[in-house]
Amino acid sequence: MSLNIQVLVVDDYATMRRIIRNLLTQIGFTKIDEAADGAEALAKLRASTFGLVISDWNMEPMTGLQLLKEVRADVRLKGTPFIMVTAESKTENVVAAKEAGVNNYIVKPFNADTLKKKIESVIGALG
Numbered sequence: 001m002s003l004n005i006q007v008l009v010v011d012d013y014a015t016m017r018r019i020i021r022n023l024l025t026q027i028g029f030t031k032i033d034e035a036a037d038g039a040e041a042l043a044k045l046r047a048s049t050f051g052l053v054i055s056d057w058n059m060e061p062m063t064g065l066q067l068l069k070e071v072r073a074d075v076r077l078k079g080t081p082f083i084m085v086t087a088e089s090k091t092e093n094v095v096a097a098k099e100a101g102v103n104n105y106i107v108k109p110f111n112a113d114t115l116k117k118k119i120e121s122v123i124g125a126l127g
Contacts, residue, residue: 006032008044041055084104
């Protein structure tokens, strides 16, 4: 899988979006878009083609889990690789995300190396 894919970073906290964008840039991704909430993310996903979604769990008004369920329910989007980011590693959250079809899960804080490993586990080797 190429570093050329378009990545959508979804987080209601601008600082976190910037941190993830910077990590993705360090890894080598160049096509990075952002959404401030699940509704904006869905609109962008439906309007364009993304090879990966990295979404925060805790967002208003639509949570990352709700966004994931919407993506998986959409015929055109359901195959989109989806990584959930959260500050909490509660077992029930991991289970709920897995049941909803998440591809992987990453707990904050994390570095570029951890993010790269998570992405490679979902879309294959990079570079």
